[in-house]
Amino acid sequence: MTITEVSEKLDISQDTLRYYERIGLIPPVNRNKNGIRDYTEEDCKWVEFIKCMRSAGLPIEVLIEYVALFQQGDETIEARKELFIEQRKQLITRIEDMKKTLERLDYKIAVYEQAIVKKEKELRRPEH
Template structure:
């Protein structure tokens, strides 16, 4: 696949794909005879993985560390697992924080809805 096709498939800009390759998040993408990037199925799996992890909030530095460990082979399986366990804890914390924020927003929305109803009732009340 070309960089344009991968960009469209994963909704990631071409600049972002080039950046990910430059900093080592993506393995060096092969190029065809015309020197155009030629993404393999494996490259696309990495793009999908990176996009998923980034959307969950994992920092690029953590992903670079993971990729480095992955490239070292099976002797780093435990380290990779620990890295993901730590990131999972952080995601759970963020989810809890977001849940609290959502509850607060729901409360505020309900309060405003009630204030609107009360105001409308007061406007409809006949004068004494």
């Protein structure tokens, strides 16, 4: 698959794909005889994985470390697991923080809705 096809299929910019490869966030992509990137299904799975992890807020540095560990083979399985356990803990904390923010936003919206209703009632009240 070309970089254009992968970009469209996975909804990720070509620049981002090149960047991810350049910094080691995804393993190097094979190139055809003309030097054009030729993504395999396995490459696409890596891109999907990284995209998912990034959307959850995992730092690029952590993911680079993960890819490096993965490329070292099975002797790093425990280290990879520990890396993900730590990231999971941090994600849970961020989710809890976001829930609190959402509750606060819901409260503020309700307050403003009540203020709008009150103001509309005052405007409709006939003058004496």
